[in-house]
Amino acid sequence: MNSTQDTTEIEAFLGLRTGRLPAAVFIVMAIVFGLPGNCISLYIFLFRMEKKSTYVIFVSFLAMFDVLTCAVHMPLELIDLVFPFHIPEWLCKCFRFNNGVLFMGSLMTLLVIAVSRYRHIVHPLKEKMSITTAKRCCGTVFVFSIFSAVPALVFNGNYAVSIGNSTATICYISDEALTTIFPALYLGFYWLVYCASVIILSMTYLVIEQTYPSAEHAFQHIKSLRSGDLNRAEAVSKAETALDAKRVGGQVLESDAWITSKDSVMREILESKLQHCSQFRSALKKIRKSDILVESTWDTYWGSGLNVTGTSHTLMQHWPGENKLGRILDGMAAKLQRTDENSATNNSSRSTRNKQGKKQS
The missing domain is CATH 1.20.1070.10 (Rhodopsin 7-helix transmembrane proteins)
Known part of the structure; x- marks a missing residue:
């Protein structure tokens, strides 16, 4: 070459x-x-x-x-x-x-x-x-x-x-x-x-991928599917309001598979709602550390097992309900507040460093 x-x-x-x-x-x-x-x-x-x-x-x-x-x-x-x-x-x-x-x-x-x-x-x-x-x-x-x-x-x-x-x-x-x-x-x-x-x-x-009108629709629909009640699953998807969806879902005979997984399903639904609903996110941010979140219905699993009056006049350890929903929301509120506090601290640190840099220059 x-x-x-x-x-x-x-x-x-x-x-x-x-x-x-x-x-x-x-x-x-x-x-x-x-x-x-x-x-x-x-x-x-x-x-x-x-x-x-x-x-x-x-x-x-x-x-x-x-x-x-x-x-x-x-x-x-x-x-x-x-x-x-x-x-x-x-x-x-x-x-x-x-x-x-x-x-x-x-x-x-x-x-x-x-x-x-x-x-x-x-x-x-x-x-x-x-x-x-x-x-x-x-x-x-x-x-x-x-x-x-x-x-x-x-x-x-x-x-x-x-x-x-x-x-x-x-x-x-x-x-x-x-x-x-x-x-x-x-x-x-x-x-x-x-x-x-x-x-x-x-x-x-x-x-x-499926979009639900409310968190209640999502919860009751998944509950119906995992319990094998396809007719009520379809009825839940057609329910006009969250209360209607809850009423239909309340007629479903829960399977063992659903009983063991419903807590995690509820948590996933609420976390999804936290990402997509700004009002829900703002409400959780306003919760004080001393506040106790509770579902004030007669539901003995998700709520206090009492109505609003009974819940407010009864010590928490004496509630007949487990208040599972309130506990999940408490954990989400605390996690959200910690994230905001860490973000505020980091922003404050960056602002301080910027001010010091300007003074030195």
């Missing part, structure tokens, strides 16, 4: 690398922020979660793919962007194989999570997925991801490109494989899997 050809290749290399610089900067940022964050998530879900569940297993498995993406795939992607003409063929094959495994593994894991949530919410009476089954699903996803990416070891390699009067190679489908139909079939398979997964994920979460 003469000096003119060398100069042409160098100029093309520098021009290509400059054009890819924004993508390279983005990948570096993704590595810097993504790798520590996913490592922390993986550590928490593997070693800090006291109660193991299918959710913990699936999220841990997905975090593992994310860690490998940040630690292995992205550095290889960065090399391909910055030094496209200097990748050995063996490294190119490993790069594309790794890309296929991580892509398919992450996608299939998201599908498994979506299906699991769909079964849990839409078909609550069906047998729940066990931890053993969840682990087997993860193993199946991992094996399928590896086998689906094996063709990358065959098809990918050095691809010759012309640069001026010279020829260089980049990491792509090899020259030999490019003349056959198999790479197109392989890439078409990935494209088909991706499109099908997007459709399944969208449809699944559209079915799961």
Whole structure:
């Protein structure tokens, strides 16, 4: 290769690398922020979660793919962007194989999570997925991801490109494989899997997602579904007011599964209401630490078991009801106030530092 050809290749290399610089900067940022964050998530879900569940297993498995993406795939992607003409063929094959495994593994894991949530919410009476089954699903996803990416070891390699009067190679489908139909079939398979997964994920979460007129509607509807009373579940969804929904839900014969889960359902509904209802959030912020929240109805589980007069004239330890709802709201109010106090403290600290900086300048 003469000096003119060398100069042409160098100029093309520098021009290509400059054009890819924004993508390279983005990948570096993704590595810097993504790798520590996913490592922390993986550590928490593997070693800090006291109660193991299918959710913990699936999220841990997905975090593992994310860690490998940040630690292995992205550095290889960065090399391909910055030094496209200097990748050995063996490294190119490993790069594309790794890309296929991580892509398919992450996608299939998201599908498994979506299906699991769909079964849990839409078909609550069906047998729940066990931890053993969840682990087997993860193993199946991992094996399928590896086998689906094996063709990358065959098809990918050095691809010759012309640069001026010279020829260089980049990491792509090899020259030999490019003349056959198999790479197109392989890439078409990935494209088909991706499109099908997007459709399944969208449809699944559209079915799961549901908006209720009130928290009472949500609670009574979920109660009816998990207790197997589909007729009253439909009647609750058509109830005009929260009181109507409560009356319909009061006729449902509670199942054992519902009795053990209704506290967590109530907490999730109220936390969702806290995010979407500014009036509810403002009301909780105004609660003083000395205040005691109580449901003043005859309900012996969620309330005090007394009416308003009886509740106000009876010591709390003598209430016949457990006041579960009041306790949940007390905890939410305290957590909300601690968050506001910490935010105010941080803002005050920043303001003090800014004032000191202005004085010094």
